[in-house]
Amino acid sequence: MNNKHKVITKIFAVVLTAVCILSCSANANADTTVATPSTPEPAEIQLGDVNHDGRVDSYDALLTLRQSVGFNEIEKDYLNYADFDGDNRITSSDALLILRKSVGLDGSFIKCTEILNVSCGDRLNVLNFHAQIVPEEKNTGVTFTYTPGDSISTDGSGCKVLETTNTGKIKAFHPGKGTVYITSSNGLTASCKVNVSDDTTHQTVTVGNNTLSVTKHMMLNNEAYDETDDFTQLKGIVVHSTATPGAKADVWYRAWNKPGTDAAVHSFLDDEGVYQYLPLEQTAWHAGQPANKYYLDFEICEPSGFYYSGNQLMDYNVNDQQEYFNKIWKNATVYTAYLCKTYGLTESDVISHAEAAKLGIGTNHGDPDHWFILHNKTMDDFRKDVRELLKNNNISITEPRIIKSAPNASGSADFFAENPDVTPFDMFKVWGNESLRY
Ligand SMILES: [Zn+2]
Numbered sequence: 001m002n003n004k005h006k007v008i009t010k011i012f013a014v015v016l017t018a019v020c021i022l023s024c025s026a027n028a029n030a031d032t033t034v035a036t037p038s039t040p041e042p043a044e045i046q047l048g049d050v051n052h053d054g055r056v057d058s059y060d061a062l063l064t065l066r067q068s069v070g071f072n073e074i075e076k077d078y079l080n081y082a083d084f085d086g087d088n089r090i091t092s093s094d095a096l097l098i099l100r101k102s103v104g105l106d107g108s109f110i111k112c113t114e115i116l117n118v119s120c121g122d123r124l125n126v127l128n129f130h131a132q133i134v135p136e137e138k139n140t141g142v143t144f145t146y147t148p149g150d151s152i153s154t155d156g157s158g159c160k161v162l163e164t165t166n167t168g169k170i171k172a173f174h175p176g177k178g179t180v181y182i183t184s185s186n187g188l189t190a191s192c193k194v195n196v197s198d199d200t201t202h203q204t205v206t207v208g209n210n211t212l213s214v215t216k217h218m219m220l221n222n223e224a225y226d227e228t229d230d231f232t233q234l235k236g237i238v239v240h241s242t243a244t245p246g247a248k249a250d251v252w253y254r255a256w257n258k259p260g261t262d263a264a265v266h267s268f269l270d271d272e273g274v275y276q277y278l279p280l281e282q283t284a285w286h287a288g289q290p291a292n293k294y295y296l297d298f299e300i301c302e303p304s305g306f307y308y309s310g311n312q313l314m315d316y317n318v319n320d321q322q323e324y325f326n327k328i329w330k331n332a333t334v335y336t337a338y339l340c341k342t343y344g345l346t347e348s349d350v351i352s353h354a355e356a357a358k359l360g361i362g363t364n365h366g367d368p369d370h371w372f373i374l375h376n377k378t379m380d381d382f383r384k385d386v387r388e389l390l391k392n393n394n395i396s397i398t399e400p401r402i403i404k405s406a407p408n409a410s411g412s413a414d415f416f417a418e419n420p421d422v423t424p425f426d427m428f429k430v431w432g433n434e435s436l437r438y
Pocket residue numbers: 239240241286353365367426
């Protein structure tokens with residue numbers, strides 16, 4: 001036995017004695033062997049009885065503690081009985097739980113995720129999903145409440161790190177570390193540490209035989225990110241195009257991820273995939289009111305090689321642009337089908353910004369119909385293709401994978417400085433009416 005092990009064993013012996021004294025003095029008549037709701041079958045081995053002598057006692061706790069620091073004294077076949085909290089590891093917390101059980105304390109506890117690593121913008125029901133009482137039979141009728149503890153911003157911004165709803169949902173805002181306290185209606189407590197990171201993540205959407213790349217990185221410095229509320233009701237999707245030749249999806253991250261910018265859309269889409277910059281759960285400023293309040297949106301990036309004079313596309317060569325158009329058409333219909341499936345919408349809930357204007361629910365824009373028509377496509381064609389895609393049984397998305405490159409890291413970061421002739425007019429010129437934003 002080395003010194004470290006000696007010290008741990010000594011400390012444990014002291015704790016054990018203290019718990020025994022406290023327990024015995026608090027309830028002199030307590031059964032200090034095992035509290036069980038009914039008489040067990042003699043042959044039934046209880047969780048915590050790591051030496052299989054028919055009792056859960058302090059010796060089992062000590063064996064478990066020693067196992068956790070490297071002694072292999074528990075027989076291989078009995079190791080499962082030492083993993084009291086069922087996390088597939090034998091640790092000092094298993095030993096403590098076994099000790100509590102040995103002195104007649106209720107052996108039940110809240111099992112939850114100890115450390116959650118999430119990304120800014122995430123909405124997770126994970127606490128609600130994971131918190132449960134062990135053993136399982138003690139769960140009946142138990143409810144949980146969730147209280148956020150102090151959190152520390154780790155990017156120097158001092159911004160809000162996370163919120164927790166009473167149903168156990170986590171809303172992650174800015175990089176930082178926080179704690180969520182969990183209390184069960186039968187008086188047990190636990191805590192969960194939450195790390196929020198400003199990650200760029202990548203996912204792949206599959207719709208039938210089609211795949212689509214989805215890159216996510218929240219625009220933390222855009223004012224809409226902190227100001228808009230989550231949707232109370234989702235009625236559909238508004239499809240836009242940027243009317244900004246050559247500015248692909250990554251360009252907008254740098255252009256809009258800064259204080260003083262409050263125009264914001266959920267996603268930009270180009271020939272390479274989708275770049276999501278706002279949580280899909282919260283409202284954005286893309287089409288005016290009341291559309292902003294009830295509709296998700298994405299902007300399709302228009303290609304380079306032409307320019308605008310007012311609302312007119314000049315020098316636009318349809319043949320040269322057909323290949324790019326085919327790619328964005330595929331990406332946009334696949335993305336729309338995925339969003340419809342995810343949010344319980346159908347193709348008839350999908351409208352263009354121009355249609356939103358005609359319906360009187362959005363600002364007076366003509367996108368993207370004004371561009372689609374040059375390639376002999378209409379929004380009805382778009383909805384028809386989405387309907388076909390929705391017939392696929394396999395519509396799915398992969399788990400997020402953290403990638404290193406931020407969307408603003410590519411070569412076109414300073415696009416508007418390098419292309420002074422290009423004005424992002426669909427975004428800035430007409431979006432000046434503050435009353436229409438959120
Ligand atoms: Zn628009």
